[in-house]
Amino acid sequence: MTEFTRLTSIAAPFPESDIDTDVVIPARFLLLLDKAGLGQHLFHERRHDRQRQRNTSFVLDHPPFDTAKILVAGRNFGCGSSREQAVWALADFGITCVIAPSFGEIFFANCFKNGVLPIILDAELYDRVLLVAEAGAEMTVDLQTQEILLPKGTPIPFAVDPHRRRALLLGLDEIGMMLTDDGADIEAFEANHRVAAPWLFLDCDRREEVKL
Amino acid sequence: MTGRTLYGKIWDSHLVKNYEDGSSLLYIDRHLVQEVSSPQAFAGLALQGRAVRRPQANVAVADHAVPTRNRANIEVGGLAQLQIARLEENAARFGIDYIPIESRHHGIVHVIGPELGFTLPGATLVCGDSHTCTHGAFGAISFGIGASECEAVLSTQCLRQTRQKVMRVWLDGALPFGLSVKDIILAVIARIGTSGGVGHAIEYAGPAVQALSMEARMTLCNMSIEAGSRVGMVAPDERTFAYLEGRAMAPKGKLWDQALEYWQTLPSDADVVFDREVRFDVSELTPFVSWGTSPEESAPIGARIPDPAAESDGVKRLRMQRSLDYMGLTPGTRLEDIGIDRVFIGSCTNGRIEDLRAAAAVIAGRRVASSVEAIVVPGSAQVRLQAEAERLDRVFLDAGFEWREAGCSMCVGMNDDRLRPGERCASTSNRNFEGRQGIGGRTHLMSPAMAAAAAIAGHLVDVRRMAGEGHA
Ligand code: SF4
Numbered sequence: 257m258t259e260f261t262r263l264t265s266i267a268a269p270f271p272e273s274d275i276d277t278d279v280v281i282p283a284r285f286l287l288l289l290d291k292a293g294l295g296q297h298l299f300h301e302r303r304h305d306r307q308r309q310r311n312t313s314f315v316l317d318h319p320p321f322d323t324a325k326i327l328v329a330g331r332n333f334g335c336g337s338s339r340e341q342a343v344w345a346l347a348d349f350g351i352t353c354v355i356a357p358s359f360g361e362i363f364f365a366n367c368f369k370n371g372v373l374p375i376i377l378d379a380e381l382y383d384r385v386l387l388v389a390e391a392g393a394e395m396t397v398d399l400q401t402q403e404i405l406l407p408k409g410t411p412i413p414f415a416v417d418p419h420r421r422r423a424l425l426l427g428l429d430e431i432g433m434m435l436t437d438d439g440a441d442i443e444a445f446e447a448n449h450r451v452a453a454p455w456l457f458l459d460c461d462r463r464e465e466v467k468l
Numbered sequence: 469m470t471g472r473t474l475y476g477k478i479w480d481s482h483l484v485k486n487y488e489d490g491s492s493l494l495y496i497d498r499h500l501v502q503e504v505s506s507p508q509a510f511a512g513l514a515l516q517g518r519a520v521r522r523p524q525a526n527v528a529v530a531d532h533a534v535p536t537r538n539r540a541n542i543e544v545g546g547l548a549q550l551q552i553a554r555l556e557e558n559a560a561r562f563g564i565d566y567i568p569i570e571s572r573h574h575g576i577v578h579v580i581g582p583e584l585g586f587t588l589p590g591a592t593l594v595c596g597d598s599h600t601c602t603h604g605a606f607g608a609i610s611f612g613i614g615a616s617e618c619e620a621v622l623s624t625q626c627l628r629q630t631r632q633k634v635m636r637v638w639l640d641g642a643l644p645f646g647l648s649v650k651d652i653i654l655a656v657i658a659r660i661g662t663s664g665g666v667g668h669a670i671e672y673a674g675p676a677v678q679a680l681s682m683e684a685r686m687t688l689c690n691m692s693i694e695a696g697s698r699v700g701m702v703a704p705d706e707r708t709f710a711y712l713e714g715r716a717m718a719p720k721g722k723l724w725d726q727a728l729e730y731w732q733t734l735p736s737d738a739d740v741v742f743d744r745e746v747r748f749d750v751s752e753l754t755p756f757v758s759w760g761t762s763p764e765e766s767a768p769i770g771a772r773i774p775d776p777a778a779e780s781d782g783v784k785r786l787r788m789q790r791s792l793d794y795m796g797l798t799p800g801t802r803l804e805d806i807g808i809d810r811v812f813i814g815s816c817t818n819g820r821i822e823d824l825r826a827a828a829a830v831i832a833g834r835r836v837a838s839s840v841e842a843i844v845v846p847g848s849a850q851v852r853l854q855a856e857a858e859r860l861d862r863v864f865l866d867a868g869f870e871w872r873e874a875g876c877s878m879c880v881g882m883n884d885d886r887l888r889p890g891e892r893c894a895s896t897s898n899r900n901f902e903g904r905q906g907i908g909g910r911t912h913l914m915s916p917a918m919a920a921a922a923a924i925a926g927h928l929v930d931v932r933r934m935a936g937e938g939h940a
Contacts, residue, residue, distance in 0.1 A: 257516075287547055287882075289507040289554050340615050344508070369616050430616065432516070434624050438485065438493055442626055445484040445495055452481070455719035455727040456497045456591055458524045 257371040259427035263353055264396040267326035267389035268315045274332045277363060280342040294341060295349030316349070320392055328382075328389040329356040334363025343370045353397050355404075357382050368420045369430050373399065375414045385412065399425055471737025473634045474703050475669045478609045478734070482592050484626055494629045498586060498593040499621050500577045501528040501564065503555040504882070505596025509618035510558040521625045523563035527586055530555050531576045532882050534569050536845050536872035548883060562622070573716075575848020575874040578602040578816035582686065583850050585715025589704035589731040594621055599816050599898065601692040605685035606712070607704035607734050609669070612693070632699060633743035635668040636736075639676035641751030646932035648826060649684040650818060650896070650915035652676070652748070653691040654756035658766040660746060665697025668744060671736065672702050676750045682711040683822040690817045691898055694763040703735035757803055757928055758900045758913040760791035765900075766913065767803065769930045775799035794902055795910050796890070803928050808912070810893040811842035811923040812905070814872075815879035818896035818916050819847025824855050827920035828863040830931060836868035837926030843870040843885070845877040869923070881906045894922035 285297045303314045315321050327346070333356040334342060343366045346354070354367065355375045367374040375397070377385060388395055388406050396405040399421060403411040416424075423433050434442075450457055472480070484493040506528070513520070520526065533548040535541075542549050552569065559566035567573050573580060578599055581587040589607035594600060596618045603610035617627055637656060643649075657664070670692050672685075680688065685702045692700025702708075709728060712718045719727045758766040759773055765788070767774070776788040776799065792799065797806070813819075813827050824844065836842045844864045846852035852874055855861055861871045878885040879897040887893055887909025896919050897904075900911035912928060921931035 287504075287551075289550065290511055291508050292511075340508075366616070429516075430628070431512075431518070431620050431623050434493070434620065434626065434628070438624075438626070441485050441493070442495070442624060446625065449482075449495060453590070453727075453730065455723045456588065458717060 257427045257429040257432065260352060260371060260373055260399055260424040262396060262398045262400065263325055263373075264394055265325035266320055266323070266392055266394050267328050267355070267385070268321040268324035268351075269328045269386055269389040270315050271328065271330045271386060273330035274335060275330060276335045277339050277342040277360070280334065281339070281345045285345075286339060286341055291344040292348060294345040295347075298345040298349045323350070325350055326353045326355065326389075326395065326397065327351050328386050329354050331357045333359050335360035340366050340370070343367050343372055347372055355382070355385055368423060371424065371427070371429065373397065373416070373424055375404070375416075377412070377414060381412045384409065471740035473736045473740050473742065474607060474671055474701055474734055475609060475632070475634045475699070476740075478590055478592065478607075479631055481590070482609070487628070491628050491630050493626050494592060495626055496594055496621050497525060497591040498581075498588075499526045499618070500581055500586070500593070500595035500597075500600070501526050501555070501559070501618070502532060502577050502595065502597060503530040503551040504532045505615055506558065506618055507551070507554050508615045509596070509622060510562065512616075512619040513562070513622060516623075518623045520562040520564065520622045524565075525625060526564045526622070527567065527581075527584070528555055528559040528564050529567040529574060529577055529580060530569060531874075532876045532880060534873075534875040535884050536875045536877045537870070537884075539569060539873055569873075572849050572853065575846075575850065576816045576819065576876055578686070578690065579819060579847035579851065579874075582606065582682070582711070583715070583848060585712050585718030588712065588718065588727070589708060590734050594618075594627070598693045598698075599690055601698060601700040602686050602690040602816055604689040604692070604699055604701035605682060606708055607701060607731070609699060609701070611698040632669045633667055634671055635665060635697070635744040635746070636671050636673055636742040638674040638745060638747045639672065639750055640674050640747065641676055641749040642679070643676060643750050644753065646917065647750075647753055647755060648915040648917060649680055649687045650913075650918075651753055651756045652750050653688050653694075654758065654763065654766045654913065655753055656746075656748060657691065657695050657763045658756065659748070660695055662694060662762055662764045663696040665692060665695040668697055669699035669701060670695065670697045671742070672700065673736070674747075677702055678705065681822060682707060683820040686820065687817055687823075691763070694898055704731050705735075755915065755918050755930055755932070757918065758911070759795065759797060759803060759806075760788065761794050761900055761902050762787075762791070763898070763900060763913060765791055769803055769918070769928065771803055773797050773799050773801045773803070796892075804930065805927065806912070807892070807927045808840060808894045808922055809891045810878075810887060811836070811840055811869075811919050812845070812878040812885075812893055812895040812897065813843070813869075813916055813919050814845030814847060814877050815895075815897040816847060816876070817879075817898040819845060819851065819874075821851050821854050823896065823916040824851065824860050825858070827916040828860045830917050830920035830934065831867045831869070831924065832863050834867055834924045836923045839926050840923055842868065842923040843872055843878065845872040845885070846874050848874045867924075878905055880904065881909070887911075894919045894928065
């Protein structure tokens with residue numbers, strides 16, 4: 257995962273509330289094999305009309321917002337099914353930070369697994385950010401200092417779980433964290449386990465007998 | 469020290485460490501890899517340049533998307549073929565054993581794991597599929613996981629998990645003639661509800677469980693997820709050991725003896741206190757069928773469709789109404805008067821040899837109703853071969869059933885076998901959700917014997933009555 261330290265970008269305003277993961281990426285795209293390329297299906301129904309033609313009035317297809325790396329979303333963003341594809345599609349599109357008044361719980365957790373920073377802001381601060389986004393001006397999200405810097409006014413502080421913050425700063429996904437923090441413990445456990453329950457380790461010669 | 473549960477013993481022996489937030493790192497012994505949930509996990513590994521920690525702890529097989537007829541004609545470049553090809557490539561690239569669809573070991577992951585002896589008592593086993601709870605029938609902690617978790621297991625052999633509470637489902641009494649374990653589990657789910665097991669691992673125990681074959685125990689554990697529980701378990705016993713001895717990947721010789729000695733210590737201690745306990749007497753049961761779009765919406769075959777107007781809870785009333793609208797059913801209709809268009813015998817719930825025997829026993833010498841299309845899809849190539857050796861295929865074919873190759877088939881609308889909109893199916897699978905067997909399809913869950921009886925009658929029917937109608 258790439259490190260997330262400081263991100264400067266314009267932000268796409270999409271303040272509609274209760275956007276569920278079916279809207280973020282419809283179920284029929286779940287059969288695709290890759291994470292890469294999912295971005296083209298992000299918000300598919302919103303970005304296409306009934307005849308499946310591109311409908312460029314959607315904010316992400318509307319320059320300059322088509323290059324935004326930040327999404328200013330509405331209340332309860334990412335609710336609904338647990339599909340991780342919702343985050344993959346956002347990340348593949350190039351959005352690595354989502355700012356909203358609240359999030360769907362699983363979506364929120366899935367963001368951190370995939371290098372995307374979700375930020376929850378109180379109404380007053382959120383409104384300031386939304387205004388800047390709507391004006392098409394740049395803002396900077398600094399994870400080191402845990403602040404959002406707007407063109408004018410005082411920086412906006414935000415909270416983030418320390419464990420998850422560290423993972424994003426170092427570009428470690430959950431697996432990367434496990435490998436760095438728990439690698440030695442896993443190694444030690446596995447060595448003992450191999451002695452205590454050798455029959456669970458198929459790496460022995462026995463495997464040869466099985467012709468699959 | 470107070471006693472420990474089967475779940476607790478396996479958990480303790482796989483605990484790598486506890487984290488401050490109350491979660492734990494759990495070591496995973498076995499991982500079954502299938503085509504639908506694994507591509508992104510492998511892509512993630514490739515992207516990070518990571519290896520699979522223990523390739524030998526994995527077995528890969530394609531089951532969800534595979535066609536069950538005309539396999540040779542699989543559409544090249546079609547989604548199914550691409551998914552299967554991708555799984556094979558990934559397996560080769562990461563050194564994992566892959567079971568080709570032509571192999572005599574091929575089948576649905578949850579059928580072949582036990583057949584190969586890959587599933588063992590006391591082990592932790594995962595797969596990117598929610599019905600992984602099936603393997604708990606052998607006394608293992610076994611559960612379904614998501615795409616990121618598959619990737620975590622591939623690269624670390626561990627998962628961050630929270631220890632579950634344990635609920636014991638105690639089954640007393642002897643199962644009456646004509647009934648099967650599917651009737652038990654549908655009745656249990658109808659009673660405790662689809663969220664009855666949330667947050668709990670279920671341990672099934674009691675005389676009625678001990679009396680069940682391994683196949684039946686797998687059906688029981690398989691449906692745990694429909695009661696909201698990711699883990700279902702049965703303590704290993706002589707029957708478990710007899711099933712496993714000599715299986716291709718089961719331990720042999722000295723290792724077998726060593727394993728056996730350990731496995732015998734696994735059952736929950738006599739003095740253990742469960743977090744929750746529910747009891748059932750199975751001797752009073754009658755065959756169960758589902759009538760709605762959730763497995764808990766099931767009733768004895770002699771019942772009528774319930775009336776939402778009689779439901780006092782507003783939320784439940786709406787849910788019932790929605791189910792009946794989708795199912796095209798009216799309150800007060802006798803379940804036995806519901807006509808069907810299709811019959812599906814198969815899936816990881818009821819695609820094993822005993823299931824096919826039970827269905828064949830009902831069908832022998834009879835014909836499928838002319839209005840019904842019926843298929844039998846063995847859960848694995850082994851099941852198919854065994855059934856053919858017993859000439860069960862002839863029984864099905866002679867009655868007018870189609871006899872297919874192994875796969876998930878019509879359990880899930882992800883391959884060529886699907887219901888058409890509005891079609892009604894008597895199905896031995898596990899989920900009757902809207903659209904599960906095809907867009908607009910209507911599913912009634914039941915046992916293999918009941919599905920077979922429905923195929924003959926052309927409508928839902930009490931199989932016990934058919935058995936009484938003496939035929940040649
Ligand atoms: S048979 Fe059905 S429930 Fe079982 S693994 Fe296949 S799709 Fe899932």
